[in-house]
Amino acid sequence: MAAAALIGVAVMATVDEIVFHQLLGWHHFYDRSTPAVGLLSDGLLHTAELLALVAGFVMWADLRRRRALSPGHAWAGLLLGLGGFQLFDGLVDHKVLRVHQIRYGVELLPYDLAWNAAGAVLLLIGAGLALRARRAPGAKDPER
Amino acid sequence: MTAHEHASAGLDAWQVAAAIIGALAVALYLGAARRLGRRGDAWSWRPTASFTAGGLSLVAAATLEPPGEPFTAHMAQHLVAGMAAPLLMALGRPLTLALRALRPGARRRGLLAVAHSPPVSWLVFPPTAAVLDLGGLWLLYRTPLLAAAQERPWLHAAVHIHVVAAGFLLAFSVCQLDPLRRRWSLPWRAATLLAAGTAHAVLAKTLYATPPPGTGFAVPDLRTGAQLMYYGGDLVELGLATVLAVQWYAVTGRTHARALRRARLLQEPVTPPFGRR
Numbered sequence: 053m054a055a056a057a058l059i060g061v062a063v064m065a066t067v068d069e070i071v072f073h074q075l076l077g078w079h080h081f082y083d084r085s086t087p088a089v090g091l092l093s094d095g096l097l098h099t100a101e102l103l104a105l106v107a108g109f110v111m112w113a114d115l116r117r118r119r120a121l122s123p124g125h126a127w128a129g130l131l132l133g134l135g136g137f138q139l140f141d142g143l144v145d146h147k148v149l150r151v152h153q154i155r156y157g158v159e160l161l162p163y164d165l166a167w168n169a170a171g172a173v174l175l176l177i178g179a180g181l182a183l184r185a186r187r188a189p190g191a192k193d194p195e196r
Numbered sequence: 197m198t199a200h201e202h203a204s205a206g207l208d209a210w211q212v213a214a215a216i217i218g219a220l221a222v223a224l225y226l227g228a229a230r231r232l233g234r235r236g237d238a239w240s241w242r243p244t245a246s247f248t249a250g251g252l253s254l255v256a257a258a259t260l261e262p263p264g265e266p267f268t269a270h271m272a273q274h275l276v277a278g279m280a281a282p283l284l285m286a287l288g289r290p291l292t293l294a295l296r297a298l299r300p301g302a303r304r305r306g307l308l309a310v311a312h313s314p315p316v317s318w319l320v321f322p323p324t325a326a327v328l329d330l331g332g333l334w335l336l337y338r339t340p341l342l343a344a345a346q347e348r349p350w351l352h353a354a355v356h357i358h359v360v361a362a363g364f365l366l367a368f369s370v371c372q373l374d375p376l377r378r379r380w381s382l383p384w385r386a387a388t389l390l391a392a393g394t395a396h397a398v399l400a401k402t403l404y405a406t407p408p409p410g411t412g413f414a415v416p417d418l419r420t421g422a423q424l425m426y427y428g429g430d431l432v433e434l435g436l437a438t439v440l441a442v443q444w445y446a447v448t449g450r451t452h453a454r455a456l457r458r459a460r461l462l463q464e465p466v467t468p469p470f471g472r473r
Contacts, residue, residue, distance in 0.1 A: 092394070092398055094397075094398075094401070095393075095394040095395070095396075095397035095398035095401065096390070096394045098393075098394075098397050098430075099389075099390055099393030099394045099396075099397055099433065100390060102393065102430060102433050102434055102437060103386065103390055103393075103433075103437050106434065106437040106438055106440075106441045107437070107441060109441070110441035110442070110444060110445050113445065114445060114448055114449075117449065117452075118452060
């Protein structure tokens, strides 16, 4: 489950970067109002996301090789990762550190609400799947 | 920019030197690989191809004028010569090949003594390599060093040599494919990669906003160059991370196979050591 969560976090971070930064041009690469700590955390997160993507996939490949992959846990982990990152990005990056905003030149509140609500929904589905995977007969999280 | 006026008028001394070093390294490598082949020893074509590609891209980066405005072109050159070519060359495991190709004797012993000497061991300690590489880049772009280098050819040459050498050192120490005295564990090397990648990304973002002191690059040029640095750096980091991941996968695979064999040998009721199903 940890492996899939790692992939989830990385995938969401990558999707965020590609869709919102590149395709929509909503986010700015750097909007000059970012304090140094935000810039540092952004660089760290960005690099960590790259490494997590690679690490997640190789861990997933390892579980498959050992036939220890439990699909229920994997889906739960993926969604937990997706939602967790979305929420984290929305709250910490956008608001606390103010790395950048979702979109410029518009009223931000509805965007922020939609962003964080989407994260929370993904997180809840992930948590639900994790509970179901744990209750399923004979299924133990192979990682613990 | 002075450096580029030079380049269009003809090749600078450092460009010729870098091209010769790249070509010479490839020639030596291919010669050594051929010696092994004729002796009947195996040397896979993959490291050979990788090293050759790395050496040739170094030659290309030194001699060809990349397209684009001055700063973007400069950045493209740095990405190829300072990151991509060093990674490809490190994947060629040059030290391993040299040690195998040299006949037992003074030269081989000398090479091994140098490779295992305390100063070299310190240089290939991954954090040292990262500080040398990224520290050099921060000095280059965040102090008037770049502006100064554009006016003094020898300084310009020294900067380029440092970028290539430090890039190679970092790739060499993070991948750790060659027989060094001290093996650094995966967490050490992965943490180094994380720190180095962060320093690179942050530097690229600051360049997007503020040019290197004392230079007058146009804003669009600066922004394209900074983004090239950011995303180009990502590609090389992905490459390095993949090398680490593949090493981890191979090691865990061996551990797992060993544990399975032991379980079978002991004739215990077979419980797979990792999970079930």
